[in-house]
Amino acid sequence: MPAGLVISAPASGVGKTTLTLALARAWRHRGLNVQCFKSGPDYIDPAFHAAATGRASVNVDSWAMDRGTIAHLVSRGADADVVLAEGSMGLFDGVAARGVSGTGATADIAEMLGWPVVLVIDPSGQAQTAAAIAAGLRDYRAGLRLAGVVLNRVASPRHEDLVRRALNDSGIAVFGALPRHAEISLPKRHLGLVQAEEQAEIGKLIDEAARFVAAHVDLDAVLRSAAGWSPQPTTNALNVTPPGQRIALARDAAFSFVYPHMLEAWRAAGAEISTFSPLADEGPDASANVCWLPGGYPELHAGKIAANARFRSGLRAFAETRPVHGECGGYMVLGTALTDADGVCHEMTGLLGLETSFAKRRMHLGYRLATLAAPMPGHQAGARLRGHEFHYSTILAQPDTPLAVVHDATGAVIAETGSRRGQATGTFFHLIAEDR
Incomplete structure (x- = not known):
């Protein structure tokens, strides 16, 4: 025992x-x-x-x-x-x-x-x-x-x-x-x-x-x-719908923040996950039907991401026909530009109009409850998603259609709504669970 x-x-x-x-x-x-x-x-x-x-x-x-x-x-x-x-x-x-x-x-x-x-x-x-x-x-x-x-x-x-x-x-x-x-x-x-x-x-x-x-x-x-402690037998699964059957997951030092239980739930539901490294100038697996960019430290590698033309062109080509979603740092990379802590502006992939800056650090921290205004990979419009946001970036522009109405744990509406444009969606929060 x-x-x-x-x-x-x-x-x-x-x-x-x-x-x-x-x-x-x-x-x-x-x-x-x-x-x-x-x-x-x-x-x-x-x-x-x-x-x-x-x-x-x-x-x-x-x-x-x-x-x-x-x-x-x-x-x-x-x-x-x-x-x-x-x-x-x-x-x-x-x-x-x-x-x-x-x-x-x-x-x-x-x-x-x-x-x-x-x-x-x-x-x-x-x-x-x-x-x-x-x-x-x-x-x-x-x-x-x-x-x-x-x-x-x-x-x-x-x-x-x-x-x-x-x-x-x-x-x-x-x-x-x-x-x-x-x-x-x-x-x-x-x-x-x-x-x-x-x-x-x-x-x-x-x-x-x-x-x-x-x-x-x-x-x-x-x-x-x-x-x-005697764990009680449970038939309760995580009730997580994978974002797709074959998921191309960005995974390297710039894209590493994803909850382990989410990946396990995707696999348990039958999804296959293939990883690729934007820092190694790799694009998503062409056989995947969805691409997911987790959070991480893109601001520390912004110059390299901006210079990696094969990654950027591969992601753009993928997004012409299939969904791409980014969380926090991944969301920033889907945007138009990212300014690093030294004030240098780097061009990102441009799938969304988001512009962010780390030149003036401001902490954004806390639980988030989002009601989707439109579908995102794995979740339908109207779904209530629970997640957590933690970053120091400032939004300079977020011009696209909001993805969700987002509240903090007190019920207050916040400005970090996420965005959607074409096949691309993004959120500042990291997904933990969906209300059922």
Whole structure:
């Protein structure tokens, strides 16, 4: 029977990802099969999980997914020894308005699955107050069980002793304390973590993190705190219609942000996926009946994309007879022009009139609920799509017919409507699920 745990924290940036990867790799070194999940919409962490465990990880999201979908996704952990769900932001952080089965908070997933929570606490600049924070999280919501805490970035043995005593007095188990150790920090980028597939040394970093955590954390005690979990048999599929029978998927360092569960759902529904690299000046497979450009970092490769004539001409030829869809970065590449962070304007494929700029960065972040005004690949007009948007580009022009009416999680209408022109469509949000 698998044992399940949720790794969470009071806030972002405390060390959830590092601890999750370290625990997963350390237990794997002990011969255990470890399955990871990511609570919430972050599409980068699952690739790190896969690097640590050797098993594909997917997102589970209470705002965008119903309980049946979440149960279906986590059932892949049925043959594992340990199942770890990494949280996002703070334990109870979500949106104000409830979505399909919750607010997107990590606590929703912990309660839904019945898995205890291991908190990562950074007591920098405090001592006994760290225990008050942990106790407050423990008692804030009925239905959750706190397994214990791991202290991170502890300044000294005296500091650790003060915090440990306060936590013990509060009845909270301390599984270990990690001194400051910058060498295991994962590299950062403007959208968060560098993608795992871009980081050549990721295996060494995870191994170092595993050794470090194993030396300072009682791995056996953490494992004993996990809840035995018997996945319930589910006939609930993801109810995802593939965008086509044969899908040409752009896939390289510029086009890499796509939710793993979406690709799995397409394949499960019988679709075939062929990949091509715009950065290698490749066009979509001529035998495909739809082309999909995911998000990624096109702004970092805009000059090369603009210069790759074979890719651009191949995509334009494809779009004359078959649908092409772009998400976020892919949407920008379908546009007319992209201005990079240095203010240099690069010509894009011109299938849509969208013009975007990174010269003045402005963060766009949050859940999106879109009602389609026209069809897009895999979805009919009127469909309600749930997704997530995260980018720093500014719209200079979006002249084409809007693809959808798009609301944020509060219900407010937003300007990032997506576009359609001929066979081309695009959205700024990354698709997670369709309301049924």
